[in-house]
Every structure is written in C-alpha cells, then in structure tokens.
Amino acid sequence: MVSQHGILYAVHLITNQFGNLVAKVCECLLRNGALTLQAIVRRTELSPAKVRNCLLVLIQHNCAQAFILEESVSGEDAGEPGKALTQYIALFVNILHRVRFSKFMDVVSKELGGSCGELFRGLLEHGRLTVKQIVDRAGANAKESTNTVQEDLGKLVMAHYVECCPAPEPLVPPPDADTKKRAKSSKVMVEPLTLEQRVMAVAMPSAMRRFSFVPNADQVADDQQNVNQPPSKDVGEKRKLHDLESDTALEEEVECNWRANFEELLRRLRHKTCVDTIKVRFDDAAATVLSAMLEASRAEEDKVKTANSVPLSLNTIYEEVVKNEKNHSMTFDHVRTCLEELSCPPTFVKTDDESYSIDFTKITEAAQSEEIESIVLKRFGETAYKIFRLLFRAGCLMETDKIADKIFAEKKETSKTLFKMWQDGYLLMEKLVVGGTTTGPSYGGSSYLLWKVNKRLLRETVLDEMFHAALNLNLRLAHEIDQNKEVLNLPPDKREGPDKQKFDRLRNVRLLIHSSLMKLDDAIMLFHDF
Amino acid sequence: MSRLQSPSALKRKRPDSNSQGMTDQESVVYKLIHEKENMGIWVRDIKRSSNLQDTIVNKSIKTLLDKGMIKEVINVQNKTRKTYLAAEFEPSPELTGGAWYDDGNLDVDFINAVKKLCSQKIKQLKVATVESVMDSVKASGAFKADLKKNHFEEIFGALVLDNEVMEVESNGMGEFAGIKVGKVCYKAIGKRRVGAAAAAAAAAEPRIGAMASIPCGVCPRISSCTPDGVISPGTCVYYQKWLDF
Secondary structure, three states: OOOHHHHHHHHHHHHHHHOHHHHHHHHHHHHHOOEEHHHHHHHHOOOHHHHHHHHHHHHHOOOEEEEEEOOOOOOOOOOOOOOOOEEEEEOHHHHHHOOOHHHHHHHHHHHHOHHHHHHHHHHHHHOOEOHHHHHHHHHHHHOOOHHHHHHHHHHHHHOOOEEEOOOOOOEEOOHHHHHHHHHHHOOOOOOOOOHHHHHHHHHOOOHHHHOOOOOOHHHHHHHHHHHHOOOOOOOOOOOOOOOOOOOHHHHHHHHOOEEEOHHHHHHHHHHHHHHHHHHHHOOHHHHHHHHHHHHHHHHHOOOOOOOEOOOEEHHHHHHHHHHOHHHOOOOHHHHHHHHHHHHOOOOOEEEEOOEEEEEHHHHHHHHHHHHHHHHHHHHHOHHHHHHHHHHHHHOOOEEHHHHHHHHOOOHHHHHHHHHHHHHOOOOEEEEEEEOOEOOEHHHOOEEEEEEEOOHHHHHHHHHHHHHHHHHHHHHHHHHHHHHOHHHHHOOHHHOOOHHHHHHHHHHHHHHHHHHHHHHHHHHHHHHHOO | OOOOOOHHHHOOOOOOEOOOOOEHHHHHHHHHHHHOHHHOEEHHHHHHHHOOOHHHHHHHHHHHHHHOOEEEEOOOOOOOOOEEEEOOOOOOHHHHOHHHEEOOEEOHHHHHHHHHHHHHHHHHHOEEOHHHHHHHHHHHOOOOOOOOHHHHHHHHHHHHHOOOEEEEEOOOOHHHOOOOOOOEEEEEOOOOOOHHHHHHHHHOOOOOOOHHHOHHHHOOOHHHOOOOOOOOOOOOHHHHHHOOO
C-alpha cells in the first residue's frame, strides 16, 4: 500500500508532466487500487472519452497497466455473469522513475556511448516506441542511418536496458493458485504478491521474447505489409494484423513496442549505491574489489532485490579487477586482503569454502541505518543519536533508566528525548506495571516505560517523510519561480541591479533544490526499491 | 543518706529512654535504618514500617542526624526521595550510581576523560580488547578511581554508540593475530587514508544524509506541514533561511 505522501508526490509528478486531468485519473487509481473504466468515470466525474485518453497517456508512459482478472467479476461493476472486465492499475514505482531519467541516461551513456544514449532518451521521452518510430526519430534528429539505429537498439536490448513492452491486457489468475505454486517450490514462508506485482508478472513476456531483437525484421514486415495496403500516416498508430502468410514470430516482432527496462537500470543504481557505501566505510581499493565482483556476477543477477550475489572465486575476482587498466597495479594479495576486511562483521562479503559473495541486504541495511542516524542526530540531537543506536542494535524493549545508564546521560534528559522521538514515530513505547493491586500502581506497584525501535515501521515512517520532503522541495521551487516570474520574463540585457540579483539568486535556488532532489531520490531508492 | 547526691541522681529519669540516650521511638527508627546497612532506607518506608506518627518519625530523624548517628544520602535512582544510612556505612553503588557519579550527579567530565583516553588507546593499538586497554590505562595512572573491567566495558559500549569505535570479533588472522578466535575486540572507526587525505578526513564534518541536509529532514513540524496549510513549503521559515544565500 502506498503511503499518503507517496501518493501526493506521485500525483504531483504526473501533474507537472501530463497536466491536471491525467493526474486526476492517476490519483483515483493510486487511492482506490485497480478500477474499471466505468468506476474511474464515476469517481473522477470526467467523461469516458477523457478518462480513456488519460489512461492511454498513462499506459503509453508505463505509469499504468490494463489487465483482466480471471475470476468472475462481482460487485458494482458486474455486467453479464462471468464476463471479464478490463481493469487498470497505477504503477507507482514507474511513476517514481520519472525523476530518475537523468540517472538512467548517465548509466546507459557511460556504458554504451552517446548514440545509444540518444536513442534511449527517445524511449524515456515517449514511453514506448516501435522500431519504425525509433528509426524515424533518429533519422529526423541526428540523421542516423537505419542500420546504425538498429545496431544501437540491438546493443541496448542485449545489455537489457531496453525490453519488449508487456502484454496490453493480460489475464491474471487468482492469487491462491499463484501463492501455492510459489510456496510449494520454496521452503520458506512466501509473502503474498501485491496486485501490481501479480499483474506485471503475468504481463511480462518471456525472458527470451523480452530481450529478443532481430534487426531488419521490422523492415521486412513493412515491405510485406506495403504490398497489401498504403503505409500508415500517423507515427505511433498500432498496425493491424493482416492475413499475411508470414511467420507468427515475425508478426509478433512487428507488433512489439520497446521501452526502457527500469529493472536493469535500478539494479545498476543499486550496485552504484553499494560501491559508494563501501567506499565511505573502507577505502577505494575495497570499492574497486566490490565493483569487480558486481561486474563479474551481473549476468546471473535476475532480481533487483537479490539478497546475495553468486559466489565467485578469488581468481575470478582478481581477473575482473585487473581487466580495468586503472587497476593493473593492484596485486593478488591486496585483493585478498580487501576481501578479508569486507568479510569481517558486519560481513558485507560472505565467504564459503574459498568463494566470496556480496551480501546486498547487509550493505543496504548499513546504508539505511546511516541515513536514519543522520536524521535523528540532526533533528533530535546527540543524546537521541546514542539512544537510537542503542535501541536499534538491541532490537528489544529497554527500560528508561537502563537506557540512561548505557549512554551516560541524566535520566530526566533521557526521558524527555525518548518522548520526543516517540511522538515523531521513531520509537515504540510500552508501559509495564509491576506489583500493586488491581486498583493500580499507586497502591504499592511501580510502572516502567519500555522503548524499542521497530525497524520495519521505522523504515515506512522515514520513507513517507522522504516522499513528503521531495514533494515540498518541488512545491518550494514552484513557489520561488512564481514569486520571481517577472524577472524570468525579462530579456537578459534588461536584467540590472536588483533584478539581476534576483535572477542570480533564483538560479542558485534552482541548482540547490535540483541537486537536493537528486540526492533525496537516491535515499528514496535506498528505502523503497533496493 | 548523703545529702550530697550526684546531679544525675537528682535528675528525674526520662521516661522511654535507653542507655544510648535515644528514646524508644528514636531507637525504633535507628534500628530500621541500621538494618538496611549500606542500601539505606527511604523516609516513607521508615514511617510505614515503624507505624509511628509522621511528626514523631521526623523528629526522631532530626535528632539522630544531630547526634551524627545517621546521615542523609542522595539516591541517584530517585533524587527526590530522602534516604538515610547509619553513619558507619558507606552508601552502596546502587545508591550513589557507582564510579560515574559524584555527589549524586553524573560526573560528565570524568566520564569524558576516561572515554577520550580509551579511544586514544584503541587507536594506538589498532585492534584492542577490553583487557589490553584497561591494563594500559591503569599503568598510566591517569585516574585515581579504581575502575574495574565492567567500568571499561561500559565505556567501550558508550564509544560504540558514539560511533567512534566498532565492535568486531577476532578471526585469529591478519590484524587479529594473537587474539583468540571469537574474542570481542574494538577498532577505531575511520577510513584508512594516509597523509593529506587523512588530515582532511579528520578535519571534515561527519557525512550528512540526504534527508538531514534539507530543511524538511530536520523539521520538528513536518507532521503539521501541508501544501496549502499555515505551515507549508511556501511559508516555511526554515526554507527561507536555507535559501537565503
């Protein structure tokens, strides 16, 4: 379930990029879960045509997904008995990705070069494109040849940065069948998937089809189609299937829209965060070794929230390290020493029979607790910082006096700080009454206050605050721009004296807020996506 | 019969007094206090156990204090409770708070001095155990107080919470060579930089997280803040200060 400020933030992002109408439909889906078209119309009080258009925009930009539930529909939207109705669900995660496009561009451009980056930018801007649209766009912008464009697209697909779009209206089976199947194959308790996860799991094409791009297949299909009918005038209009005596796979290839694969991009950003965390805690050499391990095990990683990387031998890690010219001077022993240090508690790298694997969970948790500790220190002070670290590590209830003793603080100050942190949702509190009669502690008993950090609830609280802060940064920027719009409208040569000062200040404000937003988004990914 | 009688003989014997010069009530109160030895007793507990009237208990305590037979001590667990000890006993650590308290108050200067010295020793030793630091500190003679192993364990716990040192377990290899496998050790926290980079890192401010570096992250009113409310990003004074270049 998305938190209150998560919804507000997502709606703000959609409003900024697509306008109020689309945002209204998006908000309706985020607040109510999956809905049919009629239900959205009823709740938003917009016309069916407007709602349909808004949904098309959201789907085009991967912010919503249509689906059909296999079980029979009942309730307010029941039509004919057993008739399946198309429902729509907002994809909150993908909405958040819209502020990360510059980070995604950075990843792709660094690895695959400028021309791939430019092609990728088009996919981000337009949401999803067919091969023809990609080629047409590249031809118009940079005069790239079809072969070059197809080659670049092939590279992007091979690197898994681009994927074939999901099915438009998949049939989603009931949750029981799916959960039982997963529980049988796994020996641990399986957390039920959310509806969004179930829909996307079914909608996604198979791994082979998802990353299978055949250059020039589209061109061939186009030529065959042109024999039968005139070419389509509108870019983006879906082709209709004809009775062509062609291969089914080829027909499917023609139908395929391509889009950015956010999963792979998120995985790369997660790797970057892990390397940065290790660099801060250890040194550049340890970060280099970790980076090499990530590169060597990249192909085997299939989920963003993988707990551990595949085990690698010391030789494999060393070979990967020295592949990079900058690391040629690093010796085998130095690599081994770094691994030994990373293997010490809190054990960011696990060792097992002379093989090493990265513990992503430990690294992520270390980065998360560092972020929370930073908030606690700044917001509540040094005493609170020590209290928080004590309770976080203890993982159990602790009495006020004991806390005061452990942190060497006066009991009064400790009590005051504990209450402040509790009021803001950073601690849980329980009251324990010992002795006395049934009429109360005043008849001889004592009451004690016990405190605890609930890590799961705390992460949710902090994440909601981060969404709130991200929304506030955006709103403040809009406010600053609004307050200074006259200065912005002045031509540059007319900006003098106080106007120039205002303009310069606004430029600095924009820079500061944008960089803060990017940094805050890294923290949001840490708590929400990694 | 001698007409000369000793002055004491002429004095009428006071009713309810004993050979120590205490009245029976005072004797009851003193006995209750004495029984508790170095743990002391709260005045309300004296009143409850003695079944004497409050005024009599208070008067008895005053008399015993004047005679120097009992003393009042501060109970660090509850400073508002008047606690009494028989004069011959020293208050227990539970009453005084132990080595870290002076006259009922936390001796912050002493604690910080011990922490600083222990931190320095850990940095010198690179990997330190409680015993190694304790021996080093005692050998230096820096402190008069007789600090035991548990005192150093408390100090090390505090240094971990300050994020100055980290607790690790010896694996018997490398930097842990010579330390038993599984033994709890401590290492100073800080990146292994050398030269100018080390100096720069030492002088630098601790890393501030993304959320803590913006006004909302540290705002005490964030729960009351709404886009169009009295407290909002547009009206926020913290934002005003933050953007006041």
